[in-house]
Amino acid sequence: MKSTESTLVHSEASAKVMHETKASAAGKKKGLSRKAKDNLAGYLFISPWIIGFIGLTLGPLLFSLAASFTDYNITSKMNFVGFENFKRMFTMDDLFRTSLYNTLYYVVFSVPLTTAGAILLGVLLNQKVKGMKVFRTIYYLPAVLSGVAVYFLWMQLLSPSTGLVNTMLGWFGIDGPAWLFDPEWTKPALLLMKMWSVGGGMLLYLASLQGVSPQMYEAADIEGASAWQKFFHITLPMISPIIFFDVITSTIGSFQIFQEAYVMTENGSGGPGNSLLFYNLHMWNNAFEVFNMGYASAMAWLLFIIVMILTVVNMKLGKRWVHYEGGDGK
């Protein structure tokens, strides 16, 4: 810790001259050019990931890619079938379209809703109010809970006539829908569940908000900025790297929604009118119910392409609104 402080003091003094001196001063010391040293250091730092990627991840990934062009059934068959699996998705498999539609519906609503919810909750829980530790713990609780118990709990809460959700809607004179029993309302029901456990995302923003220095707000106060102005001009830009992270990872996560639907629809049957047959659920059924892993792999790689495109678009757009305090915008 001591050296941190000394470095900090130093940093302010030297920040301006640094650009001119860095290549010569730092580079010459050990005889390697700065660039070569950085290359070496860079690869050394990321080496654990490289080892893991080559050793554990790459093989299975390539295997599944290869499998997507075969009739692989996990245990005995793996014959090359060309683009047959991909063709089948678009020509033969009606459920594929249903599952893609359901998943897109879910992604389109869940990503903005959970992101906005998590930011607001994070800001709220960053206030200095008595008992905040307890509040934070309570809001994080749903994110800790996992497994079947939670889903059964929600099935009871969403019960149309005596469930808590509709009872509460009733207080406001609203006649609540049948939720999990009405194909129109099954996906909103899952969104509601998702919102309940927004505490996980909240944690990210809470951590990120710690990096926003109070001095910035104080300066804004002096200039007479309103709370909204401070939120939009200080808070949001400062936490934008994490918003960016959250949007990208929750898009990926939402495309892969599975467990909720699997548990709540009696082992992945897809719910009323197949309204909860999500992409991954359909994929799972193909892989482990019908043993058509080749087809499931093809589905997985098509999803890969779809989400990859979205991620790249996100990253391109991100350059316009993500603000890195460190100075690496590019």
Next chain:
Amino acid sequence: MSAVTEPKFYETKKFKENVKHTFVTLLLIAGSTLILIPLWWMISTSLKSPAEIAQYPPTLFPKEFNFSNYIEAWQTAPFTRWALNTLLIASLGTIGSVLVNSLVAYGFAKIRFEGRNTLFVIVLSTMLIPGFVTMVPQYILFSKLGWVNTYLPLIVPAFLGSAFFIFLLRQFMMGIPNELIEAAILDGAGHLQIWWHIMLPLTKPALVTVAIFSFNGAWNDLLGPLLYINDESMYTLQIGLQTFKGTVQTQWHYLMAMSVTVLLPVVLLFFFFQRYFIEGSNIASGTKG
């Protein structure tokens, strides 16, 4: 604008603060209630007798509090052993995850090396393939390595970085001014020293987040232990929870009692680790301005 007169009490800054705090507190209490009501159902079920659970309409409060459900549930299987196993896996995984992911993230955020962007896109792309389709080949791989029925498949990957955490920590680290690092280099510090002495303290809130997420993830992991462990003595709590789910009848009172018990350590961990958020903020704010 030029208010020379004494401000009214409701115009004072203190009053405004108080109003804001009261409003925030009320809002938080309202939200907490929404979150806690479902949990109450869990706790209340965990205290009921099986006969009461089977009753219709369901009772909100247990008629009698069967705290013995908790003890009995614990005794139906070697839960003490399973809890220790889970603790071991989750702790080791958390240590590995925090150290390694921050190391890798530092490389991606603060060192300019050739191929950095390409490699980073590859990191992200590993998140895009659903686990189902790589599960079987991965199992075969671990089986060939002789790792089946050991904790290695559950712990080693944590020491080799995860895309999600690398990305997360990179985002945090990119918010740390480059000047700090450049200055340290001028002082003759190596990247390893900078990582340890500057980056880790400055990203403490993020590291705590990663620690909480990793621990939580390992603690709640069902599929991993289930696939790779063949000996019941090496099982974890999440597999243990599954014993209460029957094909014909689920033992709800035990399932809920044990779910609450399993939840507790993670909640306590979160409650006590939060203080590092606040500590972290002091350091971060001290560096700027």
Next chain:
Amino acid sequence: MKRGLALILVSFLLIGLLAGCSGEQKAEAEKTKDGKVIVNFWTFWGSETRRPIIEKIIDDYNTSQDKVFVKHTFLPWGDIWTKNLASVAAGNPADVIINDINTVSQRAENKQVEDLSKYVDDSFKQQFYPHLWETVEYDGKAYAVPFNTDTRLLFYNKKAFKEAGLDPNKPPATWAELEEYAKKLDVKKGDNYERIGFYPLWGSVGASSWMTNADSGKGFIDNGKLAINTPKKVEALEWILGWKERLGENTVQAFQAEFGSEQANPFIAEKVAMWVDVGTFYTQLRDYGQDIEFGVAPIPAYQEGTGNFAEGGGFVAEVPKGAKHPKEAMDFIKYLTGVDAQKYWAVKNYDNVANKEAAEATVDELEGDDKTVYEATVKNLEQTKMFPIPVDYPDYHSRINPQVDNALLGKMSPEDALEEAEKDVSKMKK
């Protein structure tokens, strides 16, 4: 810095240690110290109630001979088969596993199970109910041995029958009677139902069961031919819709949701007077519904004399492909499906077993209501139909169910829905 490195080092040491320990365990996994062959046996029976029963059977087997030692491992329902699949693919599966009875031929087709034909002869086969044995054969070879099974009965509330002026000893025998009785059993208060006589989709029964029941026990795929859009099946679907219309969508949904969480049961809560469920449902009645006077009967026939068909399920013991000790595994399976073990399982679990002699012996052993219900289930096995998933149409349910849902939600006429379903399923055939 140093602390960090030390932490990493310690962690790696610990991991190494763990690896070392497990390495040893692996070495002993093939045989016990006294030279017995270890047979790994995976089941999903881990609950406090089931586990001691299966483990007693295993213990009895282990002490009955000195060559094989069976090691039982619990794996959670559902996940057990995912793990089985991965381990078959990796070549290190268990020696015996409990698996679903209706999908044996699929596993045989995909070479996930060992062919057991050489271990079984006619006298062995004849121990089991024929409708169960049929499911384990594929292309004339046996790939599994039936272990337990189930069948569906109509449970009815005798007290409610008396209140409604019905003879409590004369349960409905046909669909017409079922409807007539149900109307009498309904108790309405204002617009709300206090008690519903009957609803065909509640309990352990679905639309497909009624369609089969109407169609002389014919499933959706009969001897390899599609029989989805048949007049009788359309009629059955219309009949179910009739119930829904009479009771009203809201009533049905409310009741269904109330009991959807699987905790409370509307028949036990005396909110529904007639209820179709598997035989083991009786144990819940016995344990949580002491005051209920109930009777059991076969599922009413479509018309007098058309047959009281019920749908059946169950589990088999099988040897995963690539198991190290198939011979020893089969020796244990023979014990597991033998009269003694099956009878013990049946009595203790109140479960229907595949071994005929054991089933009949169980009836003799039980007393009172236990006996009455069990006897009814054993008798009902004769009219129980199994619908194993055909190899050509592996997930035909996923194509039929949404169309049936559409019909029941009123989005399509039953006829159109079944026509659509038949079209969808026919597209699947490879």
